[in-house]
Amino acid sequence: MRMTVIGTGYLGATHAACMAELGHDVLGVDVDTAKIESLKAGTVPFYEPGLPEVLTRNLEAGRLDFTTDYAEAARFANVHFLGVGTPQKRGSYAADMTYVRAVVQDLVPLLEGDHIILGKSTVPVGTAAELQELADELARPGTTVEIAWNPEFLREGYAVKDTITPDRIVLGVRKEESRAEEVAREVYATPISQGTPFLVMDLPTAELVKVSANAFLATKISFINAVSEVCESSGGDITALADAIGFDERIGRKFLGAGLGFGGGCLPKDIRAFMARAGELGADDALTFLREVDAVNMRRRDRVVHLTRKLSGGNLLGKRVTVLGAAFKPNSDDVRDSPALSVAGSLSLAGAAVSVYDPEAMDNARKVFPTLDYAETVEEALDEADIVVLATEWQQFRDLDPVATGELVNNKVIIDGRNVLPVQAWQDAGWNIQALGRNL
Ligand code: UGA
Numbered sequence: 001m002r003m004t005v006i007g008t009g010y011l012g013a014t015h016a017a018c019m020a021e022l023g024h025d026v027l028g029v030d031v032d033t034a035k036i037e038s039l040k041a042g043t044v045p046f047y048e049p050g051l052p053e054v055l056t057r058n059l060e061a062g063r064l065d066f067t068t069d070y071a072e073a074a075r076f077a078n079v080h081f082l083g084v085g086t087p088q089k090r091g092s093y094a095a096d097m098t099y100v101r102a103v104v105q106d107l108v109p110l111l112e113g114d115h116i117i118l119g120k121s122t123v124p125v126g127t128a129a130e131l132q133e134l135a136d137e138l139a140r141p142g143t144t145v146e147i148a149w150n151p152e153f154l155r156e157g158y159a160v161k162d163t164i165t166p167d168r169i170v171l172g173v174r175k176e177e178s179r180a181e182e183v184a185r186e187v188y189a190t191p192i193s194q195g196t197p198f199l200v201m202d203l204p205t206a207e208l209v210k211v212s213a214n215a216f217l218a219t220k221i222s223f224i225n226a227v228s229e230v231c232e233s234s235g236g237d238i239t240a241l242a243d244a245i246g247f248d249e250r251i252g253r254k255f256l257g258a259g260l261g262f263g264g265g266c267l268p269k270d271i272r273a274f275m276a277r278a279g280e281l282g283a284d285d286a287l288t289f290l291r292e293v294d295a296v297n298m299r300r301r302d303r304v305v306h307l308t309r310k311l312s313g314g315n316l317l318g319k320r321v322t323v324l325g326a327a328f329k330p331n332s333d334d335v336r337d338s339p340a341l342s343v344a345g346s347l348s349l350a351g352a353a354v355s356v357y358d359p360e361a362m363d364n365a366r367k368v369f370p371t372l373d374y375a376e377t378v379e380e381a382l383d384e385a386d387i388v389v390l391a392t393e394w395q396q397f398r399d400l401d402p403v404a405t406g407e408l409v410n411n412k413v414i415i416d417g418r419n420v421l422p423v424q425a426w427q428d429a430g431w432n433i434q435a436l437g438r439n440l
Contacts, residue, residue: 002077007084018163020058047333074110093272108138124277148180151210157331172206222296228437238437259418260339261297263328317351322385325392326358326365333360340391357381393418402429
């Protein structure tokens with residue numbers, strides 16, 4: 001099949017490359033010339049394991065190309081995926097829909113014949129119906145444009161696997177006559193033939209599925225972090241507790257990782273946009289609990305700063321603090337709303353001399369927080385530290401040898417902000433190890 005993918009950020013670039021990997025002819029489209037040049041040259045402009053290989057393989061096979069030209073996109077195919085960003089609006093909780101609308105405004109007047117736009121971006125419920133009205137107004141006489149919604153559930157760090165073998169495919173279609181299901185079945189013929197559930201529903205439900213999934217995940221993390229606070233006050237141990245409740249199949253152990261909480265470009269802004277949309281629809285009460293989910297999450301960052309100050313003798317001024325991690329999670333170079341960077345920034349603003357190291361996210365971190373000290377290696381970051389904070393659970397940090405690490409630092413004091421270090425081994429090596437939700 002021929003298709004375009006409009007927007008070549010995280011979602012779009014991955015989708016474009018993976019659709020080509022499934023055998024389709026794909027044209028990726030973006031207004032950002034630098035991004036398009038980079039992708040055309042076979043370079044992924046962000047860190048995503050496995051994606052560079054998929055990109056180069058499909059560029060070489062001639063199934064994948066990129067352009068900034070909407071007219072070329074309009075001629076190239078009759079199926080268009082829309083994968084542009086919907087960031088949080090400045091000064092508001094709502095999602096900024098400027099980029100999504102711009103795609104329809106720029107593309108639709110150029111189309112001829114019968115086209116389908118399959119939205120992948122995370123959007124407020126009601127967006128697809130609005131875009132359909134806009135497309136109907138803008139379409140040339142004799143041209144039809146159908147808007148359907150096909151939300152994306154990929155995780156950064158596992159984006160290729162999640163796109164090629166998703167755990168479900170969701171498709172929202174309009175009530176009027178629709179060709180979207182037939183088209184989507186052809187696009188996703190490979191995963192469907194392998195047994196991936198293919199769920200067809202109305203447009204608002206499909207839009208809601210996506211935000212509900214992210215809101216549920218955020219709630220699960222904040223649930224365990226809220227109980228973590230109670231463990232801290234009562235002498236309980238959150239990891240033993242999470243293991244124990246996780247054995248209940250109805251609960252499950254995944255996303256019960258207590259620690260510094262969630263960040264990134266999705267969970268934080270999606271729960272806020274969900275609340276904002278519910279408010280617009282007159283259903284504010286339904287989602288007020290998400291405010292608490294957000295607050296619990298943010299309190300974990302304060303807790304780590306507080307603990308660092310306490311372990312530094314009550315004063316951070318001039319203390320040498322090493323923060324291990326800057327990305328919002330491992331296997332990613334994404335620092336958007338990163339808990340690690342937030343903690344590093346707060347410690348620095350409180351007067352500590354903060355040294356940060358991350359295996360992949362240093363360049364992005366430097367752009368967001370240029371005033372922090374960025375070390376070249378993990379050893380350099382640890383050199384003469386008064387206190388160490390593990391903020392992102394990269395494998396490299398999990399594997400640190402407590403004995404060798406102890407020889408680099410001034411004081412053997414470490415806060416495990418992600419509950420991943422083997423406590424006994426660190427204690428045996430003479431470390432004062434502290435963790436969130438545990439009394440060690
Ligand atoms: C999330 C969803 O998991 C994807 O399904 C969704 O497609 C994506 O958002 C999106 O909307 O595009 P992602 O942002 O890549 O994916 O990250 P997650 O793996 O969900 O992790 C989110 C945050 O939660 C990270 O900061 C992570 O460190 C934190 N987390 C995760 C915890 O604090 N504890 C856990 O147990 C799990």
